[in-house]
Amino acid sequence: xSEPCIFIVDxxxxxxxxxxxxxxxxxxKTEVFASAQAxxxxxxxxxxxxxxxxxxxxxxxxxxxxxxLLERGSRLPVIFITGHGGVSEAVQAMKYGAVDxxxxxxxxxxLIERIEAALAQxxxxxxxxxxxxxxxxxxxxxxxxxxxxxxxxxxxxAQSSSKEVARHLNISPRTVxxxxxxxLDKMNVASVxxxxxxxxxxxxxxxxxxxxxxx
Amino acid sequence: xxxxxxxxxxxxxxxxxxxxxxxxxxxxxxTSERALLExxxxxxxxxxxxxxxxxxxxxxxxxxxxxxxxxxAENRVIASEDFEQLEQLLFQQLQISPQFAGIFYGDKSGSFxxxxxxxxxxxxxxxxxxxxxxxxxxxxxxxxNQYAIVSRKDDPQDTxxxxxxxxxxxxEADLTSIWTxxxxxxxxxxPGITAASPVFNADGGLRGVVGVDIGIDAISDFLSRLDIGExxxxxxxxKNGDVxxxxxxxxxxxxxxxxxxxxxxxxxIDDPVARAAFSxxxxxxxxxxxREVATRFEFGGSTYVSTIMPVISDELPWTIAVYAPESxxxxxxxxxxxxxxxxxxxxxxxxxxxxxxxANYIHKPVRAFAVRxxxxxxxxxxxTDPMPKTYSELTRANxxxxxxxxxxxxxxxxxxxxxDLASRGMAQIExxxxxxxxxxxxxxxxxxxxxxxxxxxxxxxxSHADDPVATVFLxxxxxxxxxxxxxxxxxxxxxxxxxxxxxxxVIRDDTGAPLHAVVTVDEITERKAxxxxxxxxxxxxSHSTRVNAMGQMATGLAHELNQPLVAxxxxxxxxxxxxxxxxxxxxxxxxxxxxxxxxxxxxxxIIKALRGFVKKESVEKAEFDFAELVEQTLHLVxxxxxxxxxxxxxEIGPLxxxxxxxxxxxxxxxxxxxxxxxxxxxxSDGENRVTVHAENSDTGTLITxxxxxxxxxxxxxxxxxxxxxxxxxxxxxxxxxRTIVEAHGGEIWYRRDAAGRSQFCFTLAALxxxxxxxxxxxxxx
Numbered sequence: 001x002s003e004p005c006i007f008i009v010d011x012x013x014x015x016x017x018x019x020x021x022x023x024x025x026x027x028x029k030t031e032v033f034a035s036a037q038a039x040x041x042x043x044x045x046x047x048x049x050x051x052x053x054x055x056x057x058x059x060x061x062x063x064x065x066x067x068x069l070l071e072r073g074s075r076l077p078v079i080f081i082t083g084h085g086g087v088s089e090a091v092q093a094m095k096y097g098a099v100d101x102x103x104x105x106x107x108x109x110x111l112i113e114r115i116e117a118a119l120a121q122x123x124x125x126x127x128x129x130x131x132x133x134x135x136x137x138x139x140x141x142x143x144x145x146x147x148x149x150x151x152x153x154x155x156x157x158a159q160s161s162s163k164e165v166a167r168h169l170n171i172s173p174r175t176v177x178x179x180x181x182x183x184l185d186k187m188n189v190a191s192v193x194x195x196x197x198x199x200x201x202x203x204x205x206x207x208x209x210x211x212x213x214x215x
Numbered sequence: 216x217x218x219x220x221x222x223x224x225x226x227x228x229x230x231x232x233x234x235x236x237x238x239x240x241x242x243x244x245x246t247s248e249r250a251l252l253e254x255x256x257x258x259x260x261x262x263x264x265x266x267x268x269x270x271x272x273x274x275x276x277x278x279x280x281x282x283x284x285x286x287x288a289e290n291r292v293i294a295s296e297d298f299e300q301l302e303q304l305l306f307q308q309l310q311i312s313p314q315f316a317g318i319f320y321g322d323k324s325g326s327f328x329x330x331x332x333x334x335x336x337x338x339x340x341x342x343x344x345x346x347x348x349x350x351x352x353x354x355x356x357x358x359x360n361q362y363a364i365v366s367r368k369d370d371p372q373d374t375x376x377x378x379x380x381x382x383x384x385x386x387e388a389d390l391t392s393i394w395t396x397x398x399x400x401x402x403x404x405x406p407g408i409t410a411a412s413p414v415f416n417a418d419g420g421l422r423g424v425v426g427v428d429i430g431i432d433a434i435s436d437f438l439s440r441l442d443i444g445e446x447x448x449x450x451x452x453x454k455n456g457d458v459x460x461x462x463x464x465x466x467x468x469x470x471x472x473x474x475x476x477x478x479x480x481x482x483x484i485d486d487p488v489a490r491a492a493f494s495x496x497x498x499x500x501x502x503x504x505x506r507e508v509a510t511r512f513e514f515g516g517s518t519y520v521s522t523i524m525p526v527i528s529d530e531l532p533w534t535i536a537v538y539a540p541e542s543x544x545x546x547x548x549x550x551x552x553x554x555x556x557x558x559x560x561x562x563x564x565x566x567x568x569x570x571x572x573x574a575n576y577i578h579k580p581v582r583a584f585a586v587r588x589x590x591x592x593x594x595x596x597x598x599t600d601p602m603p604k605t606y607s608e609l610t611r612a613n614x615x616x617x618x619x620x621x622x623x624x625x626x627x628x629x630x631x632x633x634x635d636l637a638s639r640g641m642a643q644i645e646x647x648x649x650x651x652x653x654x655x656x657x658x659x660x661x662x663x664x665x666x667x668x669x670x671x672x673x674x675x676x677x678s679h680a681d682d683p684v685a686t687v688f689l690x691x692x693x694x695x696x697x698x699x700x701x702x703x704x705x706x707x708x709x710x711x712x713x714x715x716x717x718x719x720x721v722i723r724d725d726t727g728a729p730l731h732a733v734v735t736v737d738e739i740t741e742r743k744a745x746x747x748x749x750x751x752x753x754x755x756x757s758h759s760t761r762v763n764a765m766g767q768m769a770t771g772l773a774h775e776l777n778q779p780l781v782a783x784x785x786x787x788x789x790x791x792x793x794x795x796x797x798x799x800x801x802x803x804x805x806x807x808x809x810x811x812x813x814x815x816x817x818x819x820x821i822i823k824a825l826r827g828f829v830k831k832e833s834v835e836k837a838e839f840d841f842a843e844l845v846e847q848t849l850h851l852v853x854x855x856x857x858x859x860x861x862x863x864x865x866e867i868g869p870l871x872x873x874x875x876x877x878x879x880x881x882x883x884x885x886x887x888x889x890x891x892x893x894x895x896x897x898x899s900d901g902e903n904r905v906t907v908h909a910e911n912s913d914t915g916t917l918i919t920x921x922x923x924x925x926x927x928x929x930x931x932x933x934x935x936x937x938x939x940x941x942x943x944x945x946x947x948x949x950x951x952x953r954t955i956v957e958a959h960g961g962e963i964w965y966r967r968d969a970a971g972r973s974q975f976c977f978t979l980a981a982l983x984x985x986x987x988x989x990x991x992x993x994x995x996x
Contacts, residue, residue: 081781
């Protein structure tokens with residue numbers, strides 16, 4: 001995995017130059033973009049790192065760029081910097097997942113702190129992405145019946161006894177036991193609780209709703 | 216210079232007389248001389264013609280002589296060689312031809328018979344030479360009219376040989392009748408010519424020559440008898456230049472060494488005048504001329520006239536040359552001329568005196584009138600007093616003048632009363648110096664002076680030092696108008712300023728040079744105070760609108776100010792890091808510090824623009840650079856525009872400096888630019904742009920602000936107060952813009968350009984502030 005980079009998007013030449021130089025001096029790798037479009041035209045969105053984004057960009061604004069990246073599925077952390085931060089703008093940005101909304105001029109320690117947080121977040125999300133991708137591959141190896149039972153177990157962790165599953169799926173409890181052992185084996189987990197945790201972390205069966213029993 | 220009537224009359228009547236007489240005398244002098252010379256020439260010509268006619272008189276007998284000679288040659292007497300009969304025949308012929316000097320015959324053997332007139336002892340003499348071989352016998356026989364012998368003798372010494380004579384040789388050579396050139400006869404030693412004819416044998420050979428002598432001494436006699444002036448002379452020249460006739464016959468003969476005679480040549484004749492006059496003719500080897508030639512020449516201190524006639528005829532190739540001293544003809548006339556001049560001078564003097572008398576007589580009443588006019592103008596005589604006796608024209612002129620004087624006195628009295636009693640201040644002030652010639656009571660009251668004291672001051676003394684004085688009162692300014700109206704300050708006697716409106720009417724002479732000016736003065740202190748109050752209110756209003764606008768722009772400006780601050784803080788952080796690391800980063804530090812400095816200036820410029828915009832302006836106007844003002848103004852409006860996604864473009868060419876209140880012009884610009892961005896924000900065709908264009912125009916500077924917004928509906932009076940299309944606007948912006956632009960001598964208007972875009976245009980007047988007024992001190996500009 002390549003070294004994380006700080007992407008600076010600001011239309012002001014002086015700010016781009018000074019910010020980039022300050023971060024480089026502190027040992028960060030930086031790349032600068034004068035407009036939202038220039039950023040989108042590069043492959044930066046898919047690389048590890050974080051973004052320092054000017055809120056009031058001309059053309060496509062910072063908020064629009066953030067929204068656009070979210071829609072594209074990019075999880076690059078964003079730190080907004082703004083000349084006149086209103087509360088409503090900050091709320092909107094945070095709602096879209098911004099790391100922070102810094103008002104110019106900002107203290108350097110605060111910026112560094114946010115950058116560190118963002119990089120950590122990026123690293124974390126990239127790691128969980130990795131593990132969920134492995135879980136998903138394992139999930140592919142289950143048979144249809146096993147997949148059905150796994151889905152029920154994850155969606156209804158409170159009703160995970162073999163009897164309850166067997167009744168719900170109209171099969172015998174022994175068959176359930178047999179399948180459950182195969183599932184735990186294939187998914188490389190020790191217990192049903194571990195399976196549920198893995199699936200939640202990898203956002204498997206997110207569409208599944210818990211089944212309410214009429215018991 | 217103007218001449219007096221008296222001098223003019225004297226000059227006309229006396230001077231012109233004199234000139235007229237002089238012209239007549241001079242003209243007669245010139246014409247009489249010319250007529251005289253023509254007369255002299257005619258006279259000489261006539262002499263020549265007469266001489267020719269006279270000479271021709273010799274021609275017919277000469278022709279007769281030739282005919283005779285020819286007839287004799289055919290005569291049987293001559294043919295018979297009977298010399299006695301021949302002598303008688305020749306005698307008879309000579310007797311009937313009085314012009315002939317002699318008749319002769321000579322044959323080839325050298326025998327000769329010659330009958331000629333003689334002076335004694337008989338009237339005729341015959342010379343007969345008989346030659347037999349070398350033996351010769353010469354008989355000389357004198358006879359009377361009846362052919363009887365009077366005397367006879369032999370002449371054994373005689374050596375005459377007819378064959379050696381020119382006539383014989385010429386006839387022998389030509390074998391026809393010939394004329395000889397004039398020559399001196401051998402026997403008589405007189406000038407003459409010979410006509411000769413050859414006599415032939417029966418077989419056609421030459422037997423001898425018969426000839427006739429004709430004396431031409433008669434022509435010389437004729438010439439000596441001619442009257443040509445008092446001492447003029449005529450001579451006849453042969454074509455070789457020999458003088459063959461001269462009034463003094465003795466001069467034309469010259470003895471040769473052998474005792475014979477020849478004609479003297481014109482170049483050697485003992486008549487120096489003739490020699491001088493005609494010897495030049497010989498230079499062409501031939502004295503003949505084609506036509507009558509008249510010349511003048513100088514000899515011995517006198518002027519001579521001469522005429523040369525063409526040759527008489529082929530047989531007589533003679534030229535008549537006539538000369539005479541000019542004084543022979545002009546002398547009497549010159550005497551006459553001198554007399555004429557004396558008479559003319561006498562007439563001129565007399566008529567001059569008469570002229571002067573007449574001039575004096577005519578001028579006298581005019582002089583008396585002039586004296587009276589002088590007395591009237593000095594007031595010693597009343598115009599209505601009776602006139603001295605004079606001409607009717609002068610009387611009428613006098614009446615007109617009397618009326619005009621009365622009229623002038625009346626209007627002067629009216630003017631004086633108007634001037635003195637006027638309710639407005641009035642003064643009459645000298646041009647160039649500004650000296651107050653006269654001032655009325657009202658003006659003295661206004662300024663707090665005694666009326667007499669004002670007349671000792673100049674307009675500069677009573678003018679406020681900071682206010683201009685009309686150009687007509689300045690010595691170094693030419694031209695200018697005829698009427699000015701100024702509003703300015705005068706200084707009262709106590710030194711307090713007094714606002715007045717002065718109306719200056721310039722009075723000029725015929726050449727347009729200003730003489731003086733009539734100045735009418737009204738006090739306008741109260742009006743000025745009111746104006747100042749209104750001006751102050753306007754200033755307050757425009758200031759509060761600026762502050763208001765600034766409030767609206769504050770957010771954007773704060774952002775704009777934050778940008779350089781962020782850059783500075785980032786750079787400072789970098790610098791600190793570098794220092795902490797302790798490595799040698801001086802190059803990078805230098806770059807950082809330089810950029811930091813630029814950012815600080817960037818922030819400073821924004822603050823400067825901001826402060827300049829909200830400060831309270833003074834009334835003072837000054838020269839400033841409009842392009843720089845636009846640049847500063849953009850600092851203020853760009854943040855808002857940027858936020859709205861609008862770009863502001865400037866198109867500013869080379870501009871003359873603008874004269875006015877910088878902050879107020881900035882206010883106009885900010886107002887128009889913010890209006891433009893607001894308009895675009897309310898709806899645009901997609902191209903969000905505001906263009907500021909400025910260029911020099913005929914009257915100053917033309918500024919255009921164009922936006923891509925929707926514009927105003929047609930018919931909107933956009934400059935009206937409290938008229939607004941915005942929710943939060945007061946409707947004062949454009950109204951204040953108009954007030955400011957008009958206070959700067961400019962105009963503001965709204966229009967749509969060719970592409971239908973909204974345009975606000977305004978002009979600012981040129982730098983030169985007030986063309987008709989000259990300021991006295993440089994500090995007040």
